[in-house]
Amino acid sequence: MTKAERTDLLFHALSDATRRDIVRLVLQGEHSVSDLARRYPMSFAAVQKHVAVLERADLITKHQRGRERIVRGRIDSVRDVNRLLDELEANWRNRIQRFGDVLAGPDEGEHS
Amino acid sequence: MTKAERTDLLFHALSDATRRDIVRLVLQGEHSVSDLARRYPMSFAAVQKHVAVLERADLITKHQRGRERIVRGRIDSVRDVNRLLDELEANWRNRIQRFGDVLAGPDEGEHS
DNA sequence: CTAACGTACAACCATATGGTTGTAGATGAG
DNA sequence: CTCATCTACAACCATATGGTTGTACGTTAG
Numbered sequence: 001m002t003k004a005e006r007t008d009l010l011f012h013a014l015s016d017a018t019r020r021d022i023v024r025l026v027l028q029g030e031h032s033v034s035d036l037a038r039r040y041p042m043s044f045a046a047v048q049k050h051v052a053v054l055e056r057a058d059l060i061t062k063h064q065r066g067r068e069r070i071v072r073g074r075i076d077s078v079r080d081v082n083r084l085l086d087e088l089e090a091n092w093r094n095r096i097q098r099f100g101d102v103l104a105g106p107d108e109g110e111h112s
Numbered sequence: 113m114t115k116a117e118r119t120d121l122l123f124h125a126l127s128d129a130t131r132r133d134i135v136r137l138v139l140q141g142e143h144s145v146s147d148l149a150r151r152y153p154m155s156f157a158a159v160q161k162h163v164a165v166l167e168r169a170d171l172i173t174k175h176q177r178g179r180e181r182i183v184r185g186r187i188d189s190v191r192d193v194n195r196l197l198d199e200l201e202a203n204w205r206n207r208i209q210r211f212g213d214v215l216a217g218p219d220e221g222e223h224s
Numbered sequence: 225c226t227a228a229c230g231t232a233c234a235a236c237c238a239t240a241t242g243g244t245t246g247t248a249g250a251t252g253a254g
Numbered sequence: 255c256t257c258a259t260c261t262a263c264a265a266c267c268a269t270a271t272g273g274t275t276g277t278a279c280g281t282t283a284g
Binding site for chain 4: 069
Binding site for chain 2: 229230231232233
């Protein structure tokens, strides 16, 4: 998977309020898929799909405990998203830097 | 528009590589829609749609100059996304804090 | 004025998305 | 063992998404 593809998955996963809430919950502590499903006004299968989207984006991990699947948040992936945004910001800073360079540059050609 | 709806729009807008690249470009400097369209292997109308998605999410602004529409990036919206992620991370930190509290808490009930 | 350019927008299409219900397989409780 | 619980997964549906082409309109260059 390319970096762009993974980035697509990350942002797409976070573009839904239910999924963001699930991430919030499982960063606070462990929850089974059923635990999560009880919280939202939709079917178990729907929540299952949301969890699958988050898993594909590496925002959560699932592991079995008895008959339950325990969901945990992966804080490092949330931070990856932060880093991706910083890369966008960096371009903005570079632009500002260049703009500043012009202002602070040698007075060539000014006043003719 | 609710906060969640705006957050949906922000993350959705950033979930596409072409759109992220457009944001990167227009944070560096101004570009007309045609300028942008020339860069990508898709029709002008397709790029136009991407720009519209970014505009709806407030990640860019458009203003007319002659017959061109100039696109500029809105760095503050990129930072809004950063802030939203920090809110998710905050829940994680709270969890760690509580975990630390337990470790550092009064030795009640221990050793019977 | 006229032609070329930049843009907007509608119509259309294939596929993805987010939801549903239903079925079936593991697993734990009693 | 038997039953209830938790999960997985398929099939289905309505709508959203990302692309296309075509048409129309404002603006500038010559």
